[in-house]
Amino acid sequence: MTTATTTSTTAEASNGSLLLTLMKLRTFIALFAVIAFFSVFAPNFLSTANLILMSKHVALNAFLAMGMTFVIITGGIDLSVGSIVGLCGMVAGGLILNGIDLQFGYTIYFNVFEVCLITLAVGIVIGAINGLLITKLNVAPFIATLGTLYVARGFALLSSDGQTFPNLVGKPELSTTGFAFLGSGRLLGLPVSIWMLIVVALAAAYVAKCTPIGRHIFAVGGNERAARMSGIRVDRVKMFVYMFSGFCAAIVGLVISSELMASHPATGNSFELNAIAAAVLGGTSMSGGRGTIGGTIIGAFVIGILSDGLVMMGISSFWQMVIKGIVIIVAVVVDQAQRRLQQQVTLMQLAKKG
Amino acid sequence: MQPVQDEDCVLRLEDVTKVYSGIVAVRHANLALRRGAVNVLVGENGAGKSTLMRIIAGVEKPSLGRILLDGKEVEFHSPADAQRHGIGMVFQELNLFGNLSVAENIFATREVTRGLRGIDHRAQIDKANHFLDRLDAGIDAETLVEDLPIGQQQLVEIAKAISLDTRILILDEPTSALSAAEVDVLFKVIRELKAQGVAIVYISHRLEELMRIGDYITVLRDGQITGHAMIRDIDTKWIVRSMIGSDAKDFAKSVDHRLGKEVFRAEDICLPRRIGGLAVDHMGISVRAGEVLGIYGLMGAGRSEFFECVIGQHPHSTGRVHVGGVDVSACDTSDRIQEGLALIPEDRQREGLVQALSIASNLTLASLERFLRLRFHIVGEKERAAIKAAIRDLSIKAPNPDFEVTSMSGGNQQKVVIGKALMTRPKVLLMDEPSRGIDVGAKADVFRTMRRLAGEGLAILFSTSDLEEVMALSDRIAVMSNGRLVTVIDRTDATEEMIVKASAEGHKTTREHA
Known part of the structure; x- marks a missing residue:
């Protein structure tokens, strides 16, 4: 809640509010602090090339963190995202390299676009499995996603017997070329993965702020019982957040294998x-x-x-x-301290009113 | 009030005030507890009895004022602290560990040990059985608490308090789950303890019990002590008068309006209890548009459970619910709200509000689909306009709708919960104890709103354990007891005696297991 503002009328309360505002902006302050620190102490830190490279690194974590944010807001946790990254990378790599062997002499190959869609679907399906375990079978989120963490990682390793799928250039006659675009392509000077991050982040922020499902995510995490009583379909909300988390993980799986042009089953550990x-x-x-x-x-x-x-x-x-x-x-x-201070300030304001 | 100065007084509260976020629970209370006597404390729900006792038992610290034990000022930092001073309390909500045995519960935090060889289970069980025998409880100290019916759990709680060797024993509604025979045993034990010089604080809503067992009585109203007397000098009329007060509450005048067609009908609603029996026992009722139906009952009568069944929160419940002629029995909560049902739950904090969200988001939480464009985009202006209208209509004192909902007083929080329900444009409004834990002014606002809504043709069902409220607000009065609908009376025919009598009905016949 970094954007919320407090107004206070009295002088002594404004002291508390100043501290509060500082604390609310702590993530910004931390960001500027690290940037300022490294621009002084790390050579070439502020060069464009370095900034873009760093952004690419950050983007991978940012995708996962967005999915995780929704999950955590509902009061859950998703431990399986790292494994989903690995499995989805293997799915993409396997489909490009080997296609699907139909057992009777035919092999289906998909073009890169289809491969991406299938990979995203795999991520969403694993998220849906997490969601079903948590909503229908009442498994605690920590345990359910811990289970899928192992299962997904296991399947990733099984898919290639622990080997890497190397050299995902694809063959023009199978139209499996062009996978590199996701990881190393550029649009208007920015890497594709950054553009994707911007799109997904804007969409996620929009969902959180301006749609009923977004409001419901907060309500479920804030007070599940009250949410149920208000007619919110809590199970659907939870399904959504785990599926979204799986979707974000699948994107990361795609981007990483595209950057490396290879899929390794231990990716995303x-x-x-x-x-x-x-x-x-x-x-x-x-x-x-x-x-x-x-x-x-x-x-x-x-x-x-x-x-x-x-x-x-x-x-x-x-x-x-x-x-x-x-x-x-x-x-x-600091987060805890801020909440306590906030409570004190509101209590004080309440007491003053009578 | 005159501070009592005789030497019988073991504990005295002087000018004690307790403020929670949003509400003053106890206001400048002076209270003296006498040794070797039953000190009765009465008051309506939310009058501050429990808070006062929690202060004495060390659970809460007073915001202002002091506690004098044997004339010396003391300060309790924890319940353990109070226990060391000889104060034991049986809470209204049971505080037992269901996964431990009765003996382990009785000796929790003060286990009988044999030095390094750990807990002496044998000795614990023997001692526990001794206390239980004194209560004629027929409970084996080795059983797990969660396997006992609720009445026997209550007895375990009492045995635990007795085992503490207390000088002051606080019993907060100890009989609410006991059968008549168990109450007799309890009273016998209370008399024994009294003879030993223990000061007993007895809180109950059942006036006839108080008259039977009490020596001194203190009446609380809205956090203030309004009366103090010897039981032998007074009668139940005096108690009721002090509880309700001469300055009768500001009930809005009934607006004359014609009742419409039947819009709500519940048939044969049953909800099984986890420990056997039915929490709601074949409940059926119908309400017409514009009618206010008050459901009166004691704690545990099954009113909240009935409302929860109606709104679709209990998948195991059976029976049929019709809203405006539509059978909604198969729908989930979300669809029932769509069909025009709305519930204002009893426990505002646990079931009504999302504390982390703003006042505005709480208000529109159940009715977001009203503000949508393209079925997913919330149109900001529409939402804000509706929020403004709700704040105005319900006179919610919100400094800024974007503040967190917990920044307001209890009464205003309650209005937000009501506003949330009304924004779904219901045909039938279920209000579970709508006046619980809010101050007088907010109560008046809530009652006025109820009147207005009924005048606009809404069917309202509200539950209360406040006699005066049910008499003043309802068009018809339904009395529930032990899960069953005992009677439905027209307000014009109803008397307070009839209602009180009916509300005890269910506790006489059944409960053979307890």
Whole structure:
């Protein structure tokens, strides 16, 4: 909730509000802090080439984090996104390289566009399975998605026996060429994956703000029982968020294998943790009901810039982990402090009114 | 009120005030508890009895004022703290661990240990059985609490409090789930404890019980103490008068209007209880357009459960519900709301509001489809206009509709819940305890709104455990007891005695298992 503003009339309350405003803008402040820090200490940090490269890195995490944000707002969690990334990469790679073998001598090949659609469908289906487990079978989100994490990773490894699908250039006669466009193509000077991020982010932000399903996502996470009583179909809302999360993961699977022009079954390992970190850093509350897409994107940028910047400064990757962990913890502590302060300020205003 | 100065007084509250976010629960209360006596506390729902007791038991800290124990000022930081001072409490809502045995529950946090060899289960069970025998409970200390019916769980809770060796024992509606025989046993134990010099605080809504067991009585109204007397000097009329007050509440005048056709009919609604029996027992009722039907009943009479069945929250319930001639029995909550049903739930915080959302988003939560373009885009101006209209119509005191809903007082929060229901344009409005936990002014607003809506042709069913409210607001009065509809009376024929008598009906006959 970075955009909310408070107005206060009295002088002493404005002190609290100033602190509150600062705390609300903490993700922005963190973003500017890391950018300022690295522009001073990391050579070439502000060069266009580097900024674009970093954005491409950030985009991958940002996709996952957006899906994760919706899931967390409903009060759930999706641990399976990393594995979905891996499996979807393998699906895309396998379809381009080998097609579908129909067992009686024929093999179906799809063109790149169809491959992408199928891959996205796979991601959405796994999300739907998560959703069904959680809504119909009442499995706790943590456990349900932990299960699909293993299953999806297992299938990814099985699909190639643990091998990489290399060299996804495709054959012109099968119209399977052009897969590289997603990962390394450019439109108007910006990488395609960035354009995709912009489109998906705008769509997600629009859904969150201006559609009933968006409002329902917040309501379900804020108070599921009240949401049910208000006639919200809670199960459908949950299905939607897990399917959207699967969809975002599938996009990342496509982009990564397109960037590398190869699919490796271990791709996306522990990506889910980065996605959760970005969401939390962006102000999403793990207890549900609060969060914004904009905040999450900024959170993803903070984490991405932090890790790339530290690499550029030549800091050991072990230290990077320590620093990243501290940043996340500080973010949550500040988040809690802000909520307490907010409560105090409202209580005070209430008490003054009588 | 005169502070009591005799030496019998074991605990005294001086000028105690408790404020929660949005509501003043207790206002400058002075209360003296005498040892070796049953100190009765009465008041309507939301009068502040439970809050006052939670302060004494160390669950809540008073916002203002002090607590004097044996004349010395004390401060309780936790229930354990209060227990060390000899104060035990049986809460209205049971605080038991269902997954532990009766003995383990009784000795929770003060287990009988054998040094390093861990808990002495044998000794615990023996001691627990001793306390249970005193209550004639017929409960085995080794059974799991969750396997006991609710009445026996209540007895376990009482046994636990007795086992604490307390000087002050607070019983918050201890009989609400007990059968008549169990109540007799409880009273016997209370007399024993009294003889031992224990100060007992007894909270109940059942006036005849108070007259039987009480020595001193204190009456609370809207967080203030309005009367204090010896039981032998007074009668039930005095109690009712002090509870309700001479400054009768501001009930809006009934607007004369003609009743329309029947718009709501429930037939044969049944809801099984988890521990056996029926929470709603073959309930059937019909309401006409423009009619206000008050459903009166004690706690646990099944009113809330009935409303939840009607709105479609209980898939296991049976029976039929018709709204405006349409059978909605097969629909889910969402479709029933579409058909013109709306529920204002009893527990505003748990079931009515989404605390993280703004006032505005809460208001439109159930009726977003009214503001859509192309079936998915919420048109901002339309929504804002509707929110403004609702805030004006219900006189919600909202400084800014974009603030979080918890920034307002309880009464205004309740109005938001009502507004949310009204924005779905219902034909039938179900209101479960619409005046619970809100201040006098907000109550008057809510009652006025109910009148206005009935005048506009809405059928209203509301539940209450407030006699005066049900008499003043309803066109017809239905009384529920133990899940059953006991009687339906026209307001013109109804008397308070009839209603009170009917509300106890269901507790006499059944409950053989308890």
